[in-house]
Amino acid sequence: MIGFGMRTVAALLALAAVTVDALFNPILPGFNPDPAFLRVGSDYFIATSTFEVFPGHPIYHSTNLVDWELVGHALNRPAQLSLLGTPGNGGLWAPGLRYHDGIFYLISTSRHVYTSELSLFPRSFYVTTDDIFSNNWSDPIYFDSLGYDPDLFWDDNGDVYSTWCGINDPIDKIYGIYQNTIDIATGDSLTPAQLIFSGTLPNNSSARPEGPKLYNFNGTYYLLIAEGGTGATHRATIQRGPSPSGPWENNPKNPLVYNGEDPSLAVQSTGHADILQAEDGSFWGTLLGTRPQGGNTNHAQLGRETFLYPVTWEDGWPIFNGGRPITEHLVDVLEDRPPVTDFELDFGDVEGEDLEGAWYFVRTPYKKFYSLTERKGYLRVKGNAYAIGDRDSAALVLRKQTAYNQTFETTLEFSPLSNTTEAGITIWRQDSMHDEIGISGDADGSGKRYIVTRKLEKNDQVGPWALTPANNTKATVDRVELETDDEPVKLRIVGSSTSYTFGYAEGEGEWVDVLSIDSALLSLFSDFKGTLFGMYNTGRGFPTLAPADFRYWKQYS
Template sequence: MSYINNPILPGFNPDPSILRVGDDFYVATSTFEWFPGVQIHHSKDLIHWKLVAHPLNRVSQLDMIGNPCSGGVWAPCLTYSDGIFYLIFTDTKSVDGWGFKDTHNYLVTATEITGEWSDPIYLNSSGFDPSLFHDDDGGKWIVNMLWDYRSNKNLFAGIVLQEYSVKEKRLIGKPVNIFEGSSIGITEGPHLYKYNGYYYLMTAEGGTGLHHAVTMARSRHITGPYEIDPENPILTSRFDPTLALQKAGHASIVDTPNGEWYMVHLCGRPIPANGRCILGRETAIQKMLWTEDGWFRLEHGGNKPQVKVPAPKLPEHKWEAEPVREDFDSERLNIHFATLRIPLGENMMSLKERPGFLRLKGKESLISTHKQSLVARRQQAFKYTASTCVEFEPDNFQQMAGLVCLYDRQNFYYLRISYDEELGKCIGIISAQNMVFNQPIQEVAIEGWGKIYLRVTVDFDRLQFYYSKNEEDWIPIGSVMDASTLSDNFSEGMGFTGAFVGICCQDMSGNDKHADFDWFEYVERE
């Protein structure tokens, strides 16, 4: 028997929505303020996964300039009907506190998963986590959680249902609150399914932290009333802190061509040192079955997630290994790279002006929510080494470029090249923990250096920077720092993303000083 090892999508890949079309499985996950929006992974066997698409890849679909940290794209839902892929998502414009939230829901479509997706159709703004259900009679229905800003009420006010008209490209009729949640509360992440004459409503409850859970309810009628599963929650880690997969919740289900059932779900893996999930919220999978009385259960029994899960009876399909070094020889960024809030046009980034190099033109600071010349990729292993080679000639202290490890604008470690009036061209570390800045740390003169090699090694909660003149003799700079601050468990704001590592350039004097990066390398270690 072959097995699936969890998580199937390591690193920041939360809120999974799974879909099968023929022999192909796809999972869409949230991207929040990172651009392009929504990650779609592809698998043939549920074991091996490959990142293949970012549907929201232009500003006409997704303009997040000014969006807050952990705003942006929440909880996509990926479905398919009559030769068309449908993707529904929330663009969250405000997340501060537990009062008002501005959450706008949209729909985009495509005929090919890796092709061009349409401009968005606006749906509503009544809450977040929208999901599209295609009924067998041809009807299409949207469900989303309802947000009630009144503090003396239930903020998570239930799941509302409304019909969607393909012809009119809008919601029609009045929304109906079909489910107010179970006793667990914080009811969100709804998905509707139909099986053996019942409508099944799957929700996420308990909040997306350590009390997260998956719950089910069913009804003979789409509008309810819905009968709550007597054994809810059907999946959770909330009662067992020893489990490797914590935060289990926010799920989606799929069947295989031969009738096996699986459920993908959100999870987090705390590190032993302090319990922080430095890889963010990830995606795992569990094997499921339907009981004789029509409820959905983990095949291994109980409701706890397993790390090792029986694989389906399908041919194994491995993907070609990804190269660890990106040489910037293409005119398009590698699919694993992301930027913050907006795509970087030629006024901020160029792969053409100096072929074989990524040129970043300095814009705003690392705390900006508007224009950051920053390109980064997800941290997807507890241990990794990332390196780069940069050419940069700053004229003043407001110009800087280098290698950055960051969670968001409030939490980062930045090995940056800059200019000091006494040292001249120099290198040092800037860091921030919940907006408390430490700058600069251990400035070292590198006057006259052309190419500068930068490196970071991360080992669970230990982070160490290095620099070199020749890519052979690496000199440590600064002390060993706490990598676990780059996690939602540490962030004092709304923290829903994960740690990234990448390259960036700033010019806060407004002169667009550029830095040229020859390559970027990311190597995971055992």
């Protein structure tokens, strides 16, 4: 149980022991949706969604709410998370992050299919650890319920409540917030599931009440949810009541946040919120939002990012950000301190045999396909038969794009054996949204090398882009013969607010740009993620014996 009082935003910022006097939103730029927010002592934590990339659910840490660092991933072992064959936008959905009696709980759902034969929601689960900095979490413990966006709540009498989004009309796709009590040791249900809330919007398929978070503030229970889908009508609303199950009284000032009321705002799609109380008694919240570029909602390739805002109270109701829309600049702060978005790593400086930190793979790898020791000073990517865009696990190493104006660059040494052997770099968002520049060879194995660019576009003859298996797309492929057969080749992708430009430089030669694309090809809203840069090696349907050696990874603005 947590107390609260009435304070102005200015007073919060002036008095808070957590000094937030220099903040630029988003605090977690790039692909970081559905933030779950937690404080334990003087430590703050955020977990976000990862969908079909592995490892799952990054855990970020801060002591001042401004500077955040990645401390690990809750699902980092194949035994915890099998994503083999998982469709785009399946995998791990919105997490919950809670702490009770010395144990951290990461609560999640993994969606493996989207077919008429297997249309039920999956069973959600939770993993635990007593040391969140150890990067060592338990195997999953499963709930009995079917649904998504699960959360856990411990009542003062010891009851543990599981609350989730479920479906109560599968024909018309009417969703609601469900709840029961569970045995926290096993996940077993102790009481029947009950529908506790249907949201504040008209009860139809577009309402989508989801993302429930349950709190006890000063003896009153609050149910915070997301509504209106994940697009322009996304919002956060709250109810209060006398028990964890209601009945609920509607906040007369709902929605708490809804930037979609003004499409001209720089931040859009605001919702899926979580709140907490700092050590000094002030309240803060996180939520997701997007930053469309160039006045066009089709240019939001970074996807859904994590934003921070102060929470105040009036008449027992929370007020987000002083009742103002969420912005890139937090109100009433002294100056801006943008988050660090540049990243540079010389692979010769890496100690040990594994990439550690914010590195990702598409789905769970069958086996390790890279090495930092086979050729010291390089990241060696050993190709497999899968290509980028196959609904499987290609030999592809990824990091999130963290700024719209950001360049990704490396030097590649690669001797292709055929025209199916290819290695290079990519900008990737899902199976049906990615573009590459790489090096490939001749069909006759002559030793000649070519710069290859692949521009993926919608195949209008196959079906709706929004549903997107990779065969809903077609690739435009161009080849430029290189002058030498053995010189290192520099590759780069230059990102701007509305485009990407692909280029190469042979040896110490000048940069040559060979492809430019509209970023709208990578930012259709049906995708839940954001763009990631990547290094790959593929045999395009065949095993490949040609390793790809990358000298460094550089992302800079």
